[in-house]
Amino acid sequence: MKPDYGGIDFGTSNSTAAVFGQGGPRLVALEDEHIAMPSAVFFNFEDDRTYFGRQAIEEYTSNTEGRLLRALKSILGTSLIREKTRLKGHSIAFSDIVGGFIAYLKERIEADLDAGLDKLVLGRPVRFVDDDDEADARAQAELEKAAQSRGCRHVEFQFEPIAAALDYEQRVEREELAFIVDIGGGTSDFSIVRVSPEGRVASDRKNDILANAGVHIGGTDFDRLLSIATVMPEFGLSTPTKDAKRNLPVAYFYDLATWQRIHFLYTSKAMSDLRQIRYEAARPELVERMIEVIAHRQGHALAAKVEQAKIALTDRAETDIILDMLDDRLMLSISAADLSRAITNSVQRIADTALKTLRDAEVTAERINTVFLTGGSTAVPQVRSGILGLFPHAEVIEGDMFGSVGLGLAIDAHRKFA
Structure with missing residues (x-):
């Protein structure tokens, strides 16, 4: 019989899917040869079709009308x-929308399995949600419902x-005490796990998992903080009203800097509201830039430029953000120091969560043999040094x-369903 199980890593920024075959776990191609795809959905108002991943972003950047x-x-x-968003006439x-994205990943697995x-x-x-167990449980239930509504009768979960x-x-090749670091687009997660060759074939691993901890901070938070610190002031953030009695209200600036709130x-x-803010502003020309971006629905394009700058600063001291969607084509020079200042508090919270994992496991950093890094945001230098500095002697x-994560989910699926 062909296997009818698999694993899906539905990520904030990127997603993968995997299956377990005769050679072990393997990732499934989701877009042509690409095994990881952006977690993006585009509703095309011109051809009334829905696009996912890179194609969704390409449709958006080609100025196709849509969302x-x-x-x-x-x-x-x-x-x-529980809210709805307006798409053309409905x-x-x-x-x-979440269910539709899960359905797309499911279809790619089924095409790979031919089953x-x-x-x-x-x-x-x-x-999923910090300091709110009820909301956290609700988030898992919502994701489970999305998968079940798309035809997966048996849905299990595993910590990433x-x-x-x-x-x-x-x-x-030997028993190790591993500190697992998974920092992605939306969360920073840690586990302390005893791994070994014998563990690969063991069915019960409860005693090998010493602790799990996480905090809802990730790459999209770094994007938001960098945007607020360097780009939004060019749109009027922290500038006064013309009567100098107060600064302009911040809510719309924060929305424009936050991926999931742009729409x-x-x-x-x-x-x-923005036109009223422009009228009240001491520097209305700055708010006019924001109005221009939103009127042309270029908010996600702006966020993508900030994200690209963050990525560029992982291995260089300075980069430029070119806002060529504006009539006055603004170029901002952004430094690694700008990024570091913007995310300092978040990096500290991530490091504090890593230390909490050690406390929960009742082990010292010196006992950790290996630090295993995964997730795109582990490439951010401040994050990386903040974590690895805790384990100077670990490999x-x-x-x-x-x-x-996707490969591990396929392994887990094989254990649970084979």
């Missing part, structure tokens, strides 16, 4: 999941860092930045 949505995972467990619930996908292991962060540990364990700016109310292992 782009990214960072959908971030709305799980929040009130936004409205669609965000829960259905239906009935059983699924979904990755989940240690915390545990999945990464299962992937890493496939290559170990809320594309309304007549938001535009009316550092680089996992597949985007694929380790």
Whole structure:
């Protein structure tokens, strides 16, 4: 019989899917030869079709009329999941948009298996929502419902860092105490796991998992903070009203800097409010830039430029953000020091969560043999140094930045469903 199970890593920024075959776990091609795809959905108003991943972004950047949505995972467990967004002549619930994206990934697995996908292991962060167990449980239930509504009758969950540990364990030659670091687009997750060659074939691993901890901070938060610190002031953030009695209200600036909230700016109310803000501003020409970006629905393009700058600063001291969607074509020079200042508090919270993992496991940093890194945001220098500085004597292992969790989920699916 052909296997009818697989694993899906539905990420804030990128997603993967994997299956378990005779040679072990392998990632499924999602877009041509690409095994990781952006977690993006584009509703094309011109041909009334829905596009996913890179194609969604290409449709958006080609100035096709429509609606782009990214960072959908971030709305799980929040009130936004129950809201609807307007698409041309109708409205669609965000829960259905999440379900549509899961359905696309499911179809790619089924095409690879040449069989239906009935059983699924979904990755989940240690915390969907910080400090709110009820909202956290609700987020998992929402994701489970999305998968079941698309035909997966049996849905299980696994912590993403545990999945990464299962992937890493496939290559170990001796028993190790591993500190698993998974920092992606939306969350920073940690696990301390005892891995070994014997563990690869063991069915019960409860005693090998010493601790899990996580915090809802990731790459999209770094994008937001960098945008607020360097780009939004050029749009009027922190500038005064013309009567100098107060600064301009901040809500719309923060929305424009936040991936999952950008689409809320594309309304007549938001535009009316921004025109009023421009009227009250001491520097109305700055707010006019913001109005221009929103009027042409270039909010996601702006966020993408900030994201690209963040990525560029992982290995260089300075880069430029060129706002060529503006009539006055603004170029901003952004330094690694700018990024570091913008994310300092978030990096400290991530490091604090790593230390909490050690405390929960009741082990010292010196006992950790290996630090295993996965997730795109582990490439951010401040984040990387903040974590690795806690373990000066441990061996550092680089996992597949985007694929380790997906591979581990396929291993887990094989254990649970084979």
